[in-house]
Amino acid sequence: MASTPLYEPAGTNPIRRNQRKYTVRRWSVRHARLLEWFYTVFADLLLELHPLWNLIGYSRVEGTVVVLERAAKGFLFDCQMCGQCVLSSTGMSCPMNCPKLLRNGPCGGVRANGNCEVEKEMPCVWTEAWKGSQQMKGGDKIETVQLPHDQSLRGTSSWLRSTAMRAEERGK
Amino acid sequence: MTDHDSSQPLPPLPGHSSRGRLERILRQGDFAITAELNPPDSADPNKVYEQASVFEGWVDGINATDGSGANCHMSSMAICALLTRTGHAPVMQISCRDHNRIAIQGNVLGAAAMGVNNILCLTGDGVQAGDQPGAKPVFDLDSLSLLATIKQMRDESRFLSGRKITEPPQVFLGAAANPFAPPHDFRAKRLQKKINAGAQFIQTQYCFDIPMLENYMAQVRDLGLDEKCFILVGVGPLASAKSARWIRANVPGIHIPDSVISRLEGADDQKREGRNLCIEIIQQLHEMKGVAGIHVMAYRQEELVSDIVHQSGVLKGRKPWRKEVNPGDYAAAEAMEAILHEVD
Numbered sequence: 212m213a214s215t216p217l218y219e220p221a222g223t224n225p226i227r228r229n230q231r232k233y234t235v236r237r238w239s240v241r242h243a244r245l246l247e248w249f250y251t252v253f254a255d256l257l258l259e260l261h262p263l264w265n266l267i268g269y270s271r272v273e274g275t276v277v278v279l280e281r282a283a284k285g286f287l288f289d290c291q292m293c294g295q296c297v298l299s300s301t302g303m304s305c306p307m308n309c310p311k312l313l314r315n316g317p318c319g320g321v322r323a324n325g326n327c328e329v330e331k332e333m334p335c336v337w338t339e340a341w342k343g344s345q346q347m348k349g350g351d352k353i354e355t356v357q358l359p360h361d362q363s364l365r366g367t368s369s370w371l372r373s374t375a376m377r378a379e380e381r382g383k
Numbered sequence: 384m385t386d387h388d389s390s391q392p393l394p395p396l397p398g399h400s401s402r403g404r405l406e407r408i409l410r411q412g413d414f415a416i417t418a419e420l421n422p423p424d425s426a427d428p429n430k431v432y433e434q435a436s437v438f439e440g441w442v443d444g445i446n447a448t449d450g451s452g453a454n455c456h457m458s459s460m461a462i463c464a465l466l467t468r469t470g471h472a473p474v475m476q477i478s479c480r481d482h483n484r485i486a487i488q489g490n491v492l493g494a495a496a497m498g499v500n501n502i503l504c505l506t507g508d509g510v511q512a513g514d515q516p517g518a519k520p521v522f523d524l525d526s527l528s529l530l531a532t533i534k535q536m537r538d539e540s541r542f543l544s545g546r547k548i549t550e551p552p553q554v555f556l557g558a559a560a561n562p563f564a565p566p567h568d569f570r571a572k573r574l575q576k577k578i579n580a581g582a583q584f585i586q587t588q589y590c591f592d593i594p595m596l597e598n599y600m601a602q603v604r605d606l607g608l609d610e611k612c613f614i615l616v617g618v619g620p621l622a623s624a625k626s627a628r629w630i631r632a633n634v635p636g637i638h639i640p641d642s643v644i645s646r647l648e649g650a651d652d653q654k655r656e657g658r659n660l661c662i663e664i665i666q667q668l669h670e671m672k673g674v675a676g677i678h679v680m681a682y683r684q685e686e687l688v689s690d691i692v693h694q695s696g697v698l699k700g701r702k703p704w705r706k707e708v709n710p711g712d713y714a715a716a717e718a719m720e721a722i723l724h725e726v727d
Contacts, residue, residue, distance in 0.1 A: 312522040320509070329509040341566040356527055356576055
């Protein structure tokens with residue numbers, strides 16, 4: 212059973228696929244405080260532009276924003292576009308990179324060296340998240356229970372969604 | 384209790400979530416014992432009853448694993464449904480690896496209808512660990528959102544969607560914890576999160592390292608978590624130094640210190656030494672503040688459980704449930720014997 216397979220597709224080996232990515236991902240966690248500050252400013256900017264989004268129509272800007280969001284967050288966090296971003300509660304380590312898609316903390320299988328049980332070359336997303344959250348002002352948010360992820364939001368813009376929600380709250 | 388039909392739920396008590404024995408024992412403050420049943424690779428119900436019978440009179444709950452280690456076996460729900468027929472107190476395990484939220488909520492209602500009183504919410508091992516690595520991992524929920532989902536079903540009589548449930552599932556909710564895996568300073572906080580999400584009892588990973596557990600329990604006590612849930616620490620006998628090495632290298636999340644392995648290696652009878660070590664650990668756990676009981680996982684050595692529990696002395700004379708022999712059975716046996724004698 213443990214014999215080497217005859218053919219192993221290069222692009223689908225999760226280890227090889229991810230190896231080159233960990234560098235930026237880990238940089239983001241090390242600079243979680245900086246990114247947290249940036250995110251606060253950026254979110255406020257998006258909120259200030261709410262009248263503009265409203266004028267054009269949120270659904271019409273969605274397509275463009277999704278492309279930008281995927282490129283930016285994809286580069287920094289290996290973002291998977293779950294559509295319900297929780298980076299600010301997870302130490303700037305994207306939980307959707309966990310092979311078990313855990314959004315509430317590490318599983319019991321984390322290796323003694325802090326690497327993932329499933330992908331043994333990858334640092335556990337949640338050991339990273341814990342490190343990142345320690346630097347952040349709102350690091351306590353890692354203790355919030357995240358309710359089930361709405362899978363129907365996959366591929367949609369988290370930025371626009373949270374902007375619209377904040378605008379609605381502000382309007383109340 | 385003697386006139387109570389054990390296949391029927393116990394009368395409801397205030398402050399209790401379920402009508403099962405395990406919750407009663409824990410809330411009474413008794414040192415509780417649960418054990419893990421080895422699920423059969425068979426469609427024969429008698430295999431389940433045989434497996435359960437070795438625990439009778441020694442445990443307060445029997446865990447039916449749900450594809451543990453991502454291997455196929457009889458389902459947890461079916462094993463639990465069989466066990467409730469005979470009056471055992473099963474703990475149903477739900478692993479998020481194999482079911483989405485629609486299947487899980489349906490199974491929770493079904494299990495409660497079959498008389499299951501205890502549910503353990505797990506994320507589950509990755510599919511790569513088991514015999515079907517080509518399977519599609521589901522992971523629609525994680526262990527915490529699973530806890531929150533069942534808690535909502537029980538306490539608010541609503542599905543996740545908000546739709547009404549006419550008779551909510553009265554279950555005692557459990558979760559797992561691994562005090563022995565990194566990030567160590569996050570583990571107690573994670574337990575707190577699980578309690579906030581709905582966990583009422585905890586069954587931990589195997590404990591072979593008392594000082595490491597003591598360190599974790601100190602953090603748990605500082606957060607006051609031992610007052611908010613019942614912690615059952617996982618224990619089990621190691622069969623030999625070789626198998627301990629194999630487990631350490633191949634089973635995710637199990638921490639076995641070198642001192643344990645060298646102690647087994649130095650023993651003449653390694654199996655016996657593994658059993659003695661297990662008994663010693665149980666006795667130390669019994670003295671540890673905040674530990675409400677033990678969860679014995681003696682995979683393929685289930686017949687040792689009764690002896691281990693007996694030798695440890697932690698029951699202090701308390702006798703867990705066992706099937707009462709029906710007085711009618713004695714009469715039938717005597718009548719049968721009389722008939723056989725007449726034939727002679």
